[in-house]
Amino acid sequence: xxxxxIIHSLKNFEGVTRKRPIRNIVSIxxxxxxxxxxxxxxxxxxxxxxxxxxxKLLLLAADGIxxxxxxxxxxxxxxxxxxxxxxDIAAMGGKPIGMVNVLSINSRETCYSVMEGIRDGAEKxxxxxxxxxxxxxxxxxxxxxxxxxxxxxxxxxxxxxARPGDRVIIGIDLDGRPHPSFPLNWDTTTHKTPxxxxxxxxxxALIAERGLVTAGKDISNPGTLGTLGMLLEASEVGAxxxxxxxxxxxxxxxxxxxxxxxxxxxxxxxxxERVAECMELLESVGIEASDAGEIIGERKLYLRSGDExxxxxxxxxxxxxxxxxxxxxGRPDVS
Amino acid sequence: xxxxxIIHSLKNFEGVTRKRPIRNIVSIxxxxxxxxxxxxxxxxxxxxxxxxxxxKLLLLAADGIxxxxxxxxxxxxxxxxxxxxxxDIAAMGGKPIGMVNVLSINSRETCYSVMEGIRDGAEKxxxxxxxxxxxxxxxxxxxxxxxxxxxxxxxxxxxxxARPGDRVIIGIDLDGRPHPSFPLNWDTTTHKTPxxxxxxxxxxALIAERGLVTAGKDISNPGTLGTLGMLLEASEVGAxxxxxxxxxxxxxxxxxxxxxxxxxxxxxxxxxERVAECMELLESVGIEASDAGEIIGERKLYLRSGDExxxxxxxxxxxxxxxxxxxxxGRPDVS
Numbered sequence: 001x002x003x004x005x006i007i008h009s010l011k012n013f014e015g016v017t018r019k020r021p022i023r024n025i026v027s028i029x030x031x032x033x034x035x036x037x038x039x040x041x042x043x044x045x046x047x048x049x050x051x052x053x054x055x056k057l058l059l060l061a062a063d064g065i066x067x068x069x070x071x072x073x074x075x076x077x078x079x080x081x082x083x084x085x086x087x088d089i090a091a092m093g094g095k096p097i098g099m100v101n102v103l104s105i106n107s108r109e110t111c112y113s114v115m116e117g118i119r120d121g122a123e124k125x126x127x128x129x130x131x132x133x134x135x136x137x138x139x140x141x142x143x144x145x146x147x148x149x150x151x152x153x154x155x156x157x158x159x160x161x162a163r164p165g166d167r168v169i170i171g172i173d174l175d176g177r178p179h180p181s182f183p184l185n186w187d188t189t190t191h192k193t194p195x196x197x198x199x200x201x202x203x204x205a206l207i208a209e210r211g212l213v214t215a216g217k218d219i220s221n222p223g224t225l226g227t228l229g230m231l232l233e234a235s236e237v238g239a240x241x242x243x244x245x246x247x248x249x250x251x252x253x254x255x256x257x258x259x260x261x262x263x264x265x266x267x268x269x270x271x272x273e274r275v276a277e278c279m280e281l282l283e284s285v286g287i288e289a290s291d292a293g294e295i296i297g298e299r300k301l302y303l304r305s306g307d308e309x310x311x312x313x314x315x316x317x318x319x320x321x322x323x324x325x326x327x328x329x330g331r332p333d334v335s
Numbered sequence: 336x337x338x339x340x341i342i343h344s345l346k347n348f349e350g351v352t353r354k355r356p357i358r359n360i361v362s363i364x365x366x367x368x369x370x371x372x373x374x375x376x377x378x379x380x381x382x383x384x385x386x387x388x389x390x391k392l393l394l395l396a397a398d399g400i401x402x403x404x405x406x407x408x409x410x411x412x413x414x415x416x417x418x419x420x421x422x423d424i425a426a427m428g429g430k431p432i433g434m435v436n437v438l439s440i441n442s443r444e445t446c447y448s449v450m451e452g453i454r455d456g457a458e459k460x461x462x463x464x465x466x467x468x469x470x471x472x473x474x475x476x477x478x479x480x481x482x483x484x485x486x487x488x489x490x491x492x493x494x495x496x497a498r499p500g501d502r503v504i505i506g507i508d509l510d511g512r513p514h515p516s517f518p519l520n521w522d523t524t525t526h527k528t529p530x531x532x533x534x535x536x537x538x539x540a541l542i543a544e545r546g547l548v549t550a551g552k553d554i555s556n557p558g559t560l561g562t563l564g565m566l567l568e569a570s571e572v573g574a575x576x577x578x579x580x581x582x583x584x585x586x587x588x589x590x591x592x593x594x595x596x597x598x599x600x601x602x603x604x605x606x607x608e609r610v611a612e613c614m615e616l617l618e619s620v621g622i623e624a625s626d627a628g629e630i631i632g633e634r635k636l637y638l639r640s641g642d643e644x645x646x647x648x649x650x651x652x653x654x655x656x657x658x659x660x661x662x663x664x665g666r667p668d669v670s
Binding site for chain 2 (some may be wrong): 028032035038042050058061067099100101103111116120126128129134138139140144148150
């Protein structure tokens with residue numbers, strides 16, 4: 001196993017590098033994040049959060065589906081638009097409530113396949129698609145979905161509260177297969193019942209409610225360690241991770257595995273005494289979980305494999321999203 | 336005045352005709368509207384509504400910005416993405432809470448202008464833009480925005496409850512000008528203070544709270560009568576409207592005026608005894624309001640001008656959106 005090769009492959013993985021333009025764009029918005037004074041979490045997390053009274057937060061997230069996914073398999077693109085949004089809410093410990101989409105159509109056939117995927121995703125995840133907007137006449141096909149969820153203000157999981165000394169828990173459902181038309185999608189849901197799939201979403205709300213974790217994110221396009229990198233960046237910390245401790249389906253080699261977008265996968269951080277309970281809950285719904293490392297004060301992500309160790313991200317010098325400073329305007333100071 | 340010419344111009348107005356593909360697309364979704372059992376209003380209204388407990392509804396809407404608007408004036412496109420979404424929530428009698436966007440970028444310069452427009456719109460309307468998603472590498476520029484709002488379940492304005500005998504109230508802010516780069520946008524907000532603009536949004540929540548109207552919609556791309564046509568379609572009724580009773584800024588001729596997308600304009604229906612109070616509230620915030628006609632059982636929109644009368648939409652034979660049958664799955668039967 002050549003750790004340098006793995007690190008090089010992950011650093012230059014497009015799922016990570018295409019996050020970089022986000023900061024400049026976000027910086028234009030200034031105080032428009034919080035014009036009402038009720039914003040609890042702005043950009044930089046899986047979902048944003050706004051206080052709506054009664055100790056509740058409204059969670060909002062939006063995701064566009066990669067054009068290449070839409071071209072190569074429009075049904076799967078529609079299905080994934082549900083999956084990625086639901087996971088964004090789950091990662092915050094929220095309950096997904098409903099989705100709306102904007103569909104830009106060039107090909108009518110593509111459009112129908114996309115809508116069938118959305119329908120099946122909504123039924124699988126139990127989250128209604130309640131409205132949207134159609135552009136019937138664009139020169140391209142595109143799909144954007146946004147989702148709303150609800151979470152209690154005192155039990156929300158953010159990306160920005162990992163602290164040195166916390167353990168890094170990685171949980172991934174290993175019961176899956178690479179999707180035939182998109183090999184970096186680790187499909188864990190199409191062959192499962194809605195009940196089993198929804199149990200994996202709901203467990204995160206329970207983990208949040210019990211206060212078991214200090215931070216968390218769902219594993220998405222940047223892969224397991226790219227997602228951890230984003231969490232570390234938001235929390236302004238680093239980590240030391242043991243590669244072989246990351247749950248893996250051994251049918252997939254390490255480089256591909258670490259770039260996978262799993263149907264159900266989370267990177268979490270927790271104080272040591274809560275790790276066991278958190279892992280038990282994840283495993284109770286079929287998410288294989290492991291204690292894969294520790295959070296450190298030095299803002300680097302060290303990856304270890306056997307006797308080798310290398311730096312995957314040096315967050316003092318590089319940035320992934322770079323929006324940490326805006327992350328928590330409306331939040332009370334927490335330490 | 337040639338009424339036939341006006342009717343012909345409005346029937347073939349692209350703002351109306353491009354709504355037509357919506358039904359087929361929506362029909363694919365089947366029961367995916369209501370998989371959770373909490374959907375109160377699905378597609379077919381300005382915003383969808385989902386029960387979240389405590390007698391509250393979560394309102395969700397999504398709008399894509401026309402590509403040609405984005406090309407001709409990206410700053411204005413960004414600003415309008417806020418305006419149209421806020422008006423969707425206002426038209427339901429809701430309080431807008433927050434927005435997220437998906438931005439697909441080809442040109443970086445366009446992108447910055449769009450974000451500046453969004454920022455200024457958020458500040459003007461007092462609704463934060465809290466998150467979103469950026470596609471940094473699309474071959475086109477596109478902008479989709481979605482918004483969430485909250486409304487009490489017992490005071491929501493829908494499109495589908497107009498009844499024969501109701502009066503048709505049309506309210507439009509006449510203090511504006513055609514936007515220089517998009518002459519069918521009647522800009523009523525850029526020269527006003529945030530307080531004045533937000534008062535026009537809030538008045539709709541008060542009208543809803545007092546139960547003054549039976550149905551309502553914000554005037555959008557299909558123009559005043561195209562919007563009324565959509566409301567009639569959703570309510571399965573018709574109307575007889577007196578053209579000269581529609582509030583108009585006389586600097587704009589009738590055909591252009593009736594195709595305008597006003598910064599603040601609503602089509603409402605009300606029982607006769609509530610018309611005066613409703614109009615007073617609208618006028619208290621600078622929205623000129625008039626009783627312009629009546630709702631009839633025959634599913635046609637008759638337009639009258641002086642002694643002439645013609646049929647603008649025959650909703651028994653034509654459809655605008657055609658999604659009325661899905662509109663109210665989760666709602667209790669109301670009459």
